[in-house]
Amino acid sequence: MNRWIKIAGLFLVVVLVFANSLTAQENDSVLMMGIIEDGDTIIHRNIPEVVVFPEREFRNAWQERRYNRFVSRVKKVYPYAKLAGEMLEEYEPKYMALDDDRERRRMMKDLEKQLLDEYKDDLKRMTITEGRILLKLIDREASRTSFTLIKEFRGGVPAVFWQGIARLFGSDLKAEYDPEGEDRVLEEIVSLIEVGYL
Numbered sequence: 001m002n003r004w005i006k007i008a009g010l011f012l013v014v015v016l017v018f019a020n021s022l023t024a025q026e027n028d029s030v031l032m033m034g035i036i037e038d039g040d041t042i043i044h045r046n047i048p049e050v051v052v053f054p055e056r057e058f059r060n061a062w063q064e065r066r067y068n069r070f071v072s073r074v075k076k077v078y079p080y081a082k083l084a085g086e087m088l089e090e091y092e093p094k095y096m097a098l099d100d101d102r103e104r105r106r107m108m109k110d111l112e113k114q115l116l117d118e119y120k121d122d123l124k125r126m127t128i129t130e131g132r133i134l135l136k137l138i139d140r141e142a143s144r145t146s147f148t149l150i151k152e153f154r155g156g157v158p159a160v161f162w163q164g165i166a167r168l169f170g171s172d173l174k175a176e177y178d179p180e181g182e183d184r185v186l187e188e189i190v191s192l193i194e195v196g197y198l
Contacts, residue, residue: 053188067185071198074189077126077134080119085141087111088149095153108153132171136186139177147173 033044058064091111098104126134135146142149150173151159163173179187192198 053192070185071189073127073130073133074137074186075193075198077130078137078190078193080122080134081137081141084138088142128169128171131169133186135166135171135173135175136177136183137190139175140179140183140187140190145174145176 035042035044056067058067091107095104095107098107138149139145144152147159147163150162159173166173177183189198
C-alpha cells in the first residue's frame with residue numbers, strides 16, 4: 001500500500017510538471033510575420049533601434065571634465081528645446097490660419113507673456129554657453145534657425161535686432177544645426193538622452 005502511494009505521488013508530480021510546461025509554452029507563443037523563400041520560413045520582426053557610439057576616450061582629466069560639463073548643459077536646456085518644438089507644432093497652424101495681422105500680433109503677445117511668466121526665471125539663470133546650445137537645439141527641433149523663426153512670427157526688424165544682440169554675446173541666430181559636422185558631439189549627447197542612457 002505504501003508503495004502505491006509513492007507511485008501515485010510520483011505520477012502526480014510528473015503530471016503537474018508536464019501541465020506546467022504546457023501552459024508555459026502557451027504563454028510564450030507569439031504570432032510573427034514570416035516570408036517563405038524556397039521552402040524556408042524567414043521570420044520578420046521589427047526590433048527597436050539600438051544607438052551605438054564609440055566609447056569616449058579622453059587624453060586627460062581636463063577633457064573629461066569639459067565633456068561632462070557639456071553633457072550637463074545639454075541635459076539642462078534640452079527640455080526647453082523640446083518644449084519649443086512642441087509649441088511650434090501646436091501654434092504654427094493656428095497662427096497661419098489667422099488672416100488679420102492684428103490678431104496674429106495679439107496671439108504672439110499673449111503667447112510671449114505666457115512663456116515669460118512661466119520660464120523667465122529659468123532662462124535668466126542660463127549661461128551664455130547654455131543659450132548657444134539652446135539655439136542649436138531649437139534649430140534641431142524646429143528644422144529652422146532661430147533667426148528664421150523670429151522673422152516668420154515677429155517680423156524682419158525684430159529678427160535683425162535680436163541677431164545684433166546675439167552677436168554682441170558671441171552667438172549667431174542664423175547658425176544652422178549640423179549633426180554630421182560641427183554639432184556631432186551635441187547630436188550624440190541628445191541621442192543618448194532620447195534613448196534614456198543619459
